[in-house]
Amino acid sequence: MHELGIAQGILDIAVEHARREPGRQVRSIQVAIGALSCVDTQALAFGWEAVARGSVAEGSRLEIERKPGRGFCVPCGQELEVRELGAPCLQCGHYQWLLISGDELKVLSMEVL
Amino acid sequence: MCGVCGCDGQEANHEHEQEHEHVLADGQVLRHRHGHDHGHDHGHHHHEDHHHEDHHQGQATLVRIEQDILAKNSAIAARNRARFARTRTLVVNLMSSPGSGKTTLLCRTLEALRGHRPVAVIEGDQSTSLDADRIRATGTAALQLNTGRGCHLDAAMVERALSELPPPTEGVLFIENVGNLVCPAGFDLGEARRVVVLSVTEGEDKPLKYPHMFASADLVLVNKADLLPHLRFDLQQLYANIARIRPGVPVLLVSATTGAGLEQWLGWLGPPSEPRAQA
Numbered sequence: 001m002h003e004l005g006i007a008q009g010i011l012d013i014a015v016e017h018a019r020r021e022p023g024r025q026v027r028s029i030q031v032a033i034g035a036l037s038c039v040d041t042q043a044l045a046f047g048w049e050a051v052a053r054g055s056v057a058e059g060s061r062l063e064i065e066r067k068p069g070r071g072f073c074v075p076c077g078q079e080l081e082v083r084e085l086g087a088p089c090l091q092c093g094h095y096q097w098l099l100i101s102g103d104e105l106k107v108l109s110m111e112v113l
Numbered sequence: 114m115c116g117v118c119g120c121d122g123q124e125a126n127h128e129h130e131q132e133h134e135h136v137l138a139d140g141q142v143l144r145h146r147h148g149h150d151h152g153h154d155h156g157h158h159h160h161e162d163h164h165h166e167d168h169h170q171g172q173a174t175l176v177r178i179e180q181d182i183l184a185k186n187s188a189i190a191a192r193n194r195a196r197f198a199r200t201r202t203l204v205v206n207l208m209s210s211p212g213s214g215k216t217t218l219l220c221r222t223l224e225a226l227r228g229h230r231p232v233a234v235i236e237g238d239q240s241t242s243l244d245a246d247r248i249r250a251t252g253t254a255a256l257q258l259n260t261g262r263g264c265h266l267d268a269a270m271v272e273r274a275l276s277e278l279p280p281p282t283e284g285v286l287f288i289e290n291v292g293n294l295v296c297p298a299g300f301d302l303g304e305a306r307r308v309v310v311l312s313v314t315e316g317e318d319k320p321l322k323y324p325h326m327f328a329s330a331d332l333v334l335v336n337k338a339d340l341l342p343h344l345r346f347d348l349q350q351l352y353a354n355i356a357r358i359r360p361g362v363p364v365l366l367v368s369a370t371t372g373a374g375l376e377q378w379l380g381w382l383g384p385p386s387e388p389r390a391q392a
Contacts, residue, residue, distance in 0.1 A: 013178060032379060
């Protein structure tokens with residue numbers, strides 16, 4: 001839904017860091033998108049192409065690393081992978097788990113040339 | 114390593130006998146031949162020429178960043194939060210789908226708080242000032258934000274609103290978000306508490322269908338309780354569904370029309386509390 005806004009956020013970070021590498025273009029950018037972050041990766045890639053036009057990142061490749069959701073199940077006392085909110089713990093079937101990670105939206109690195 | 118093709122120079126026909134050209138960054142075109150036993154041309158210092166070297170080597174550099182994409186909103190929300198701490202204002206972000214009865218409930222709440230606690234409201238809608246007008250009719254200061262095509266309020270909008278509507282000292286600031294069970298959940302406004310309103314005409318499975326909203330709630334208000342006799346609504350099923358998404362969250366059954374549950378809701382609002390810890 002806000003993939004364009006997220007793409008713009010990625011661009012802002014890329015431009016800020018590219019300023020420290022004058023004369024160089026961004027060739028690719030690596031981002032981590034959590035499985036529970038509700039971001040459509042296709043829409044994001046499309047949005048990226050659009051927002052990067054005319055910038056130091058024009059034509060660059062957006063590399064998306066999907067991060068799985070991780071939760072802690074209170075009844076089990078164990079960490080587990082979670083695919084979506086509202087899903088039961090695969091070990092014990094209860095719904096008493098706390099989200100540890102999986103909703104991150106992060107720029108990890110970028111390649112400049 | 115061959116500076117032209119990057120190999121180790123062992124392959125056949127490796128002397129790059131054919132003439133080839135380089136286009137330098139400034140547009141200059143150079144044409145020449147290379148051989149591995151060659152000395153450098155006097156007027157053409159390949160390895161010292163910066164652009165030329167870059168063109169040959171094509172070395173990309175990896176820049177480590179590790180930065181949160183939504184950091185901007187988080188930073189502004191933190192500023193808002195600090196401002197609310199200075200004025201000791203309890204800030205409540207009210208969210209729901211359109212038509213849950215948020216504004217009616219809010220008007221009822223403001224009438225009950227008037228004279229007891231300073232209050233103010235920031236209203237969010239795509240269009241019109243209809244809700245802010247209703248709030249003002251209760252004698253409460255209100256500022257209307259119109260998002261146009263936007264579907265949620267964000268920290269920057271709230272920060273701008275605060276320049277016109279200062280947060281009430283030792284009071285409560287209600288932010289009535291845009292009616293939407295999806296997007297507002299993702300945007301920290303700097304609030305202390307998130308209250309999600311759900312009416313009994315919306316179905317028991319709403320929390321399962323919109324988990325991110327309910328997972329972020331500090332309190333769920335189940336509104337329009339007065340309509341229960343007319344509906345086949347399973348309240349226990351709703352409570353079970355909420356517990357699946359947000360175990361342990363308090364849930365209050367209320368009616369903005371009859372005033373049922375209002376005492377408990379006001380009790381929950383209580384005295385100003387500590388700002389909500391960042392998730």
